[in-house]
Amino acid sequence: xxxxxxxxxxxxxASDALLAERAGDGDTAAFEALARRHGPLMRAYARRLTxxxxxxxxxxxxxxxxxxxxxxxxxxxxxxxxxxxxITARCAINVLRRRKYDIALDEETRDxxxxxxxxxxVTGSSMTALGKALGRLPEAQRQCWVxxxxxxxxxxxxxxxxxxxxxxxxxxxARAQATLIKEMEAWR
Amino acid sequence: xxxxxxxxxxxxxxxxxSDYLHTGSSPDAEHVHNCPQCQAGLAALRRLDDLTAxxxxxxxxxxxxxxxxxxxxxxxxxxxxxxxxxAIPLAGAHPDDDLSETEGxxxxxxxxxxxxxPGATIGKCWLHGDLTSAGAPVTLHLNVTAFxxxxxxxxxxxxxxxLSDALALHTELNITAIDIAxxxxxxxxxxxxxxxxx
Numbered sequence: 282x283x284x285x286x287x288x289x290x291x292x293x294x295a296s297d298a299l300l301a302e303r304a305g306d307g308d309t310a311a312f313e314a315l316a317r318r319h320g321p322l323m324r325a326y327a328r329r330l331t332x333x334x335x336x337x338x339x340x341x342x343x344x345x346x347x348x349x350x351x352x353x354x355x356x357x358x359x360x361x362x363x364x365x366x367x368i369t370a371r372c373a374i375n376v377l378r379r380r381k382y383d384i385a386l387d388e389e390t391r392d393x394x395x396x397x398x399x400x401x402x403v404t405g406s407s408m409t410a411l412g413k414a415l416g417r418l419p420e421a422q423r424q425c426w427v428x429x430x431x432x433x434x435x436x437x438x439x440x441x442x443x444x445x446x447x448x449x450x451x452x453x454x455a456r457a458q459a460t461l462i463k464e465m466e467a468w469r
Numbered sequence: 470x471x472x473x474x475x476x477x478x479x480x481x482x483x484x485x486x487s488d489y490l491h492t493g494s495s496p497d498a499e500h501v502h503n504c505p506q507c508q509a510g511l512a513a514l515r516r517l518d519d520l521t522a523x524x525x526x527x528x529x530x531x532x533x534x535x536x537x538x539x540x541x542x543x544x545x546x547x548x549x550x551x552x553x554x555x556a557i558p559l560a561g562a563h564p565d566d567d568l569s570e571t572e573g574x575x576x577x578x579x580x581x582x583x584x585x586x587p588g589a590t591i592g593k594c595w596l597h598g599d600l601t602s603a604g605a606p607v608t609l610h611l612n613v614t615a616f617x618x619x620x621x622x623x624x625x626x627x628x629x630x631x632l633s634d635a636l637a638l639h640t641e642l643n644i645t646a647i648d649i650a651x652x653x654x655x656x657x658x659x660x661x662x663x664x665x666x667x
Contacts, residue, residue: 298652302612303591306576317536320543455482465520
């Protein structure tokens with residue numbers, strides 16, 4: 282991208298609202314500061330939604346381009362974080378849709394069920410087991426669960442994001458929750 | 470779909486309990502309070518909530534920091550279109566010259582110049598008026614985040630004079646007013662480097 286390679290230090294400490302305003306005005310340094318601040322969350326979110334780190338990075342890249350072009354229209358700059366997360370979710374779902382012809386959704390074996398090798402230190406903990414259980418959920422359920430728990434989306438928002446009915450969202454969330462509870466109780 | 474029930478006798482679904490846990494109300498609250506199966510279900514749901522929160526925190530940690538190469542790599546490959554805005558005509562040395570500068574370039578100048586003042590960071594800027602007609606009156610409106618310890622009236626005066634000098638030097642705009650709105654007051658980032666991280 283163009284513009285200064287490193288944002289002034291002052292931008293790294295600036296509020297989300299200020300950065301969003303400046304980025305909306307065309308300040309690429311402010312935009313990079315926003316991306317550095319929320320990029321890890323966007324990547325983690327996209328990774329859980331897509332089940333793959335490579336797909337997550339594609340989704341983050343696509344989301345950042347969309348954020349940049351839509352920032353001038355953002356009404357509430359202070360709420361930019363949630364807005365970036367919603368865009369990330371839509372992009373992650375799109376990345377998955379683009380390759381859904383290759384793999385049948387619910388039978389897919391995850392190439393990246395979650396925590397990477399660096400997490401071996403906590404292997405065996407309930408948290409790691411939860412990550413794995415989440416990775417084993419049918420994709421449709423996992424997406425609803427991640428949009429709800431990580432993205433904080435309501436059932437209505439999830440329905441819009443995925444293009445399905447609110448009832449389907451509720452059903453998938455209930456099944457995901459039941460499976461996770463059952464597995465979690467088995468670890469105890 | 471078959472609802473998931475907690476126990477054979479109780480008949481309440483996990484979903485109902487989850488709604489109760491997350492909304493704090495249920496038409497069935499008295500039963501839930503007194504039913505051991507429902508209480509066990511609620512405890513399991515709370516454990517799942519706690520574990521989920523821990524997992525999300527770990528996921529974010531493992532995603533890497535924002536100043537690491539993975540993100541820089543993504544940023545380096547973004548093609549962000551510039552925000553040019555309106556074209557502002559400039560008088561050329563020859564009558565045939567067709568010179569102009571973009572609104573985006575002027576706003577970038579305002580940010581850069583404004584940021585050099587120690588007490589403030591420039592936020593959103595608007596140029597109101599008919600920019601495309603040479604000499605038409607234009608007002609500049611800007612949002613500013615001021616730092617603690619810098620008196621706002623003096624800051625606004627300094628900002629106005631610095632900006633009008635810079636705009637007179639680099640543009641031919643007929644700036645009739647500079648309106649400054651202090652939209653936020655914060656600690657000076659440069660004075661507290663330990664909070665920045667690197």
